[in-house]
Amino acid sequence: MxxxxxxxxxxxxxxxxxxxxxxxxxxxxxxxxxxxxxxxxxxxxxxxxxxxxxxxxxxxxxxxxxxxxxxxxxxxxxxxxxxxxxxxxxxxxxxxxxxxxxxxxxxxxxxxxxxxxxxxxARERIAAYGKDFVRDGSVVLTHGGSRVVGTLLGKAAEASKTGGNVRFKVIYVMNEARSSESKAVVSLLRAKGVPVATISEGAVGYAMGKVNLVVVGAEGVVENGGIISRLGTYQIALLAKAAGKPFYVAAESHKFVRLYPLGQYDLGIDQQVIEFQTEDEKDLTEDERKFAERTPTDEYFGNIDLPKPNTAVDAVDFTPPALVSALITETGVLTPSAVSEELISMWY
Missing domain, CATH: 1.20.120.1070 (Translation initiation factor eIF-2B, N-terminal domain)
Structure with a gap:
């Protein structure tokens, strides 16, 4: 074999x-x-x-x-x-x-x-649908460096300027692991005249009281209407729900994936976000740690060195559909329950 x-x-x-x-x-x-x-x-x-x-x-x-x-x-x-x-x-x-x-x-x-x-x-069409969610005097919270969200907010800023002034503000949750990506979105919005405040991930709960709506992107939209997105999205959605703030997801339909996770640990990827260690294990070399972590499967397949995610950069989490107010796609605005029907129409 x-x-x-x-x-x-x-x-x-x-x-x-x-x-x-x-x-x-x-x-x-x-x-x-x-x-x-x-x-x-x-x-x-x-x-x-x-x-x-x-x-x-x-x-x-x-x-x-x-x-x-x-x-x-x-x-x-x-x-x-x-x-x-x-x-x-x-x-x-x-x-x-x-x-x-x-x-x-x-x-x-x-x-x-x-x-x-x-x-x-698709990104431009999503922006055309989504810009109307950003209303006069609103404060939008976002994170993750989503290009489609950046385009959506940019379109909203351009629409504002035609009316004579910039009508909304943005609170951007910074991720140090992706600082260059985050700074690019912030710079783009500020260049369009949008006032942007940057906060750390630990300040989201504090800032939520100032927020009118949350808009995030997604790496995948699953069958039950939940989303897989950058690590930290789930906790932002929980805080938005607790504060009674709408949580919108902007995502292209080519990110709709045939996957039905029930929780954070059903995504089928090994992210190693939670790693327990003792003081002795900290002193192990990388080779010694790999040897200690070997499994019978590794032995059978010749200990293949498959790539693993960079936890700080690549990790994602699952936000269940109960926390999602609506999905903004290039075909229109969908409720989470409509995702399964959309997937059926795309596949069958």
Whole structure:
């Protein structure tokens, strides 16, 4: 049996590294989301492939999608994109009169690029729907460096300026682990004339009394209408609920994921947020700690060194649907209970 650590190879795409391509796309375009970067990486794979049949074509997409998800520590967000893209590919296939696979291949690639262009345009449509939630004199609390929330608040600021003045303020919850990302959003809003106050994560409860609404982004929207987002979102939602403040989520539909978590520990990823240690364990070397943490599974698979999340940067939490007032998407404003229906319409 092949080791799980080996790249799944196709004889006609051995030189293509989908993980490297995915990371390169994210690095080259800071505005791109993880699901869209994964889809664009799959399209680059298909452009370079020499698949001769539809089956080989779709099998290549599935194999490389699975491999990409296995190599990214938190693959929840990108898996929403790859899974939806595979479904889109299957549903968009059309037989040709000549039976020529190259015609089918070009049709699939064309539809794949159309899918990406629509996904990228979703942010502006969400901003158009969401800006009306920001009203005169309101104070908005946000965090997480969400690009879609930044666009939404920017659109609200532009609408305010056409009326002669800036009508709202923002309280931004800073995350030291992602300080550059947070500062970029703050600078963007201040440049548009929006007064922004920055606070630490420990000051959210103190600030909530000044807040009129909370707007956050999401890495994934799950089947029950809850969201998976940056660590700290859950506690902000709890505080907003306790204070009677609406909690809105701005998210693109390509982040809707077929996952049904019941709590924080059902996400299928090992985040190591809570690590118990004794004084003696602090003195262990990294190799000694890895040896102590080995499991029978590690022995069976050759102790594969799979990537693990950087807890400070990559960790996420689950916010249940009972804490979400509404989801703002490119197709309109949804209640959490409507997410399952939206997923059914997207997949079946």
């Amino acid at each position: 092949a080791s799980l650590g080996n790249i799944p190879q196709n004889d006609k795409s051995k030189s293509f590294d989908i993980v490297e391509t995915y990371n390169r796309l994210l690095h080259e375009d800071p505005e791109i989301t993880m699901p869209v970067a994964a889809i664009e990486a799959l399209i680059e794979l298909l452009v370079q492939s020499n698949a001769d049949t539809v089956y080989e074509f779709l099998d290549l997409v599935k194999t490389q999608s699975d491999y990409l998800k296995s190599r990214i520590p938190n693959s929840i967000s990108l898996s929403a994109g790859t899974d939806l893209f595979q479904r889109y590919m299957i549903s968009s296939m059309k037989p040709t009169s000549t039976g020529d696979f190259e015609t089918v291949r070009q049709h699939l690639l064309s539809n794949g690029r159309l899918f990406v262009s629509r996904a990228k345009a």
